[in-house]
Amino acid sequence: MKPDVFLVGLWRHECERVFVDKMTTNKDKDTILGYINEISLENFQWLDSQIQEHFSPEKCFYFCDFLREDQRNEDGIIEVEAEKVYEAISNMELLKKRAY
Secondary structure (H helix, E strand, O other): OOHHHHHHHHHHHHHHHHOHHHOOOHHHHHHHHHHHHHHHHHHOHHHHHHHHHHOOOOOOOEEEOOOOOOEEOOOOOEEEOOOOOOEEEOOHHHHHHHHO
8 A cells, every 4th residue: 555545544434443443323433434535535536446446435544553463482471462553444354363
């Protein structure tokens, strides 16, 4: 993914965490998501096709800092903690597996 698409995704993600997460009805959440999509398409017109491809309502796109694994010895003891890097993930199954 290109850096500018990554930044648009990060902006959208943060808007969702700040605004959408506070809505109590699905109608309100959908309305705010629609605004976020409109604003991103209006302000990043040169990325229109990539925005449509990466950020459709059917696709998830989240950012987290726990995707990397710690290095453990044969006894399962952590020897080197994984670096905390805020990175994007769009595979919900992989995210669920890592979170649990």
